[in-house]
Amino acid sequence: MKNNDRVSVDKLGKFDLSEESLNSFRQNQNIPIDLFNKDGQVVMPKKKNPSEEDFGKLLKFELQGLYFKLSDLKKPSSSSGRVTAEKTAVKVLNKDKTLSFAKESASLLEELKKEAFSNAQAVTIQHSVREILDDFISNPDFETGIFNILEILSGAGVPLQSELLTKRTVVAMGMKVRTKKIVNDEDNKPNKKEHLAIMMASYLSDVGYSKLEVSDNPKLSKEEYLSIQQHPIISYLMTLPAQDITPEIRTLILNHHRPFRGNGINNNYPDQRTVFTRLMAVRDKFTKDVSKSRIVADIETQLRIQESQNISTNYEEDIAILSLASEYASLTSKQPWREAYSSSMALKIILNDSFFSYSNKNIRHLLDYVGASLTNNENIINVDSLIITASIDSEKNVHFDICKVIEVERYQTRPIVQRICTIKPIFKKGIKYKIADFDAAQVRMDRRRAIIDLASQASSAQRVIYIIDPEINEPLFDAVNTLSKAS
Structure with a gap:
């Protein structure tokens, strides 16, 4: 050609x-x-x-x-983007090293309740995350093997915050490694700077909790909720004395609870204005202190980023990876007010709550690259799954279609589907916007039963945003199942 x-x-x-x-x-x-x-x-x-x-x-x-x-x-080719990848049942995480990482993290978090974060601690953390990364990529099956993180931590006996930290760091590592190749630098040494940065941010993003007094009651008071909202900026401020923590890592820490471009209905906390105001106050406090010049310079860098949203696409993706890894870690961990969700259920919940929070690419990074590895090689989207897709037309109108999956190959977010009907979502605004449900009474059948390949360029604006699962939404599942069989 x-x-x-x-x-x-x-x-x-x-x-x-x-x-x-x-x-x-x-x-x-x-x-x-x-x-x-x-x-x-x-x-x-x-x-x-x-x-x-x-x-x-x-x-x-x-x-x-x-x-x-x-x-x-x-054509027989293993390189095609839609050819089924051979999965392996090999467990890619070293149990002893991962347990040691979790226990060392627990000790550090206890220390931070009593003392300030130091550069020596930063160096220790850098060594720990590098060891985890090096061990992971040394496994020949690191691209396709099973992430056995839940199995390892199930009997670890570490505190909740250490469990969350370890899961978040490992899952973020896996997503970053599998979506951003580690290449050799000019001296033929592996260049892992970006991978280590997101792992450091994963490790440090919640250290601010060590300075907070919050009850285990799921119904938090307004004061407690406002306090929790501030933990990303508290974590950021705690790292300022450590010169080995780069401004890039601190940007990820500050924004780890929301996609960076979220200025409208998809804007998760922390509120950008609150972050900006708090940073301004700290900067003004330290401006006249010569010994704090490096800290002031970092804060001014973050202020410019917060004000102009001048950040690369790569950092936007890293922020989303960190946020997704945080959600997965939380959902799969036992909390004082609920039991832990299974890995597959956690992924379904994240996907079903993704429309206002993550881009199609963000969700693909989670489900297509590590999703099956987190669930023992079992997809959450399979043949005969009932799903809802969203697409945007040329006039910026959003259309929601109920589809039945008829073929899944390598990437589960890009199956071949058959459209059953359109449906209207029910939006709800609480702390943030979300899809509370779908109105099964307002459907328009697709008599053509159109076949759509979500991997094709023609369908690039259409994405999976919801799995109709009987455990999550039984009434909707029953109604759609009936429609599917009747049409």
Whole structure:
């Protein structure tokens, strides 16, 4: 195929350039399919004996989006973005090292109740997270193996905050490693700076709780709730004396409870104005103290970011990863007011509450890259699953469709589905906006029973936002199941 030839975008599917596919290309000395940009122009023709320059070109184009012809699915190729990946039952986390990490974290959290955070502690944490990362990527099955974090921590006997910290750090690590390849730097050493940064932020994002006195009652007082809202900024302020904690890590800590672009109905706490005001007050307090010049410089950096929202796409994704890992850790941990949810139920709850909080890409990072690994190789979206998708038309109107899954291959958020009907959601505003339910009385049947491939470029604006599960919403499940069989 010539480089100036175009392919219709409805014949293309999104290609995810994973470490697995890159290794396959290198080992076989072959790029077996043509790869295209979003406009259908070939940017990397299939090629034998590709050079390192070709691989560098692939990584460059990945940032803009790579696509492949759906017709290539019919050809035997392990590199296609829709070919089923071979999963392995190997457990990729070292039990002894993970337990040691959790217990050391518990000790640190106890120390912080009595003393200030120090640079020596920061160095110790850096060593600990690097050891966990190095051990993880040294496992040959780290791309496809099982994340046995819940199994390891089930009998660890560590306090809740240490359990949350450990889960959050490990899950964020897995998401980052599997979505952002670790490459060699100029000295041929693995460049893991971004991966270590998100792990450090995961570790430190909730240390502010060590300074809070909050009851175990799920019905918090207004004062207690406001106090909890402040814990990201308290965690940030605690890290300021430690010069080994970079401004990039502190940006993640400050924003770890909300997608960074959330200025409207998808804006989780902490409130941006509150953060900005608090940072201004601390800066003004330290401005005249020469010994605090480094701290003031960091605060001013964060103020500029908070004010202008001048942050890279990469950091936006890292903030979402950290937020998702935090939610997963919380849901799978036993709280004073409820039992822990199973891993699969936790993922369903996150997905069903994602419409106002996360982008399609954020959810894909969780479900497509580590989701099955967190649930012993079991997807939460399977053939015959009933799901709800959301899509935005050219006039910015959002449409909600009930679909039945008819085929799932490698990526569970991009199945082939059959549309049953449209439905109207019931929105509710509490602390933040959410979809409280769907109105089963307001449906419009799709008599065509259209087949939609959510992996195709033509369906790129359509995303899965809800699993209709009898354990979560039995009335809706029964109503839709009846509609599906009757139509």
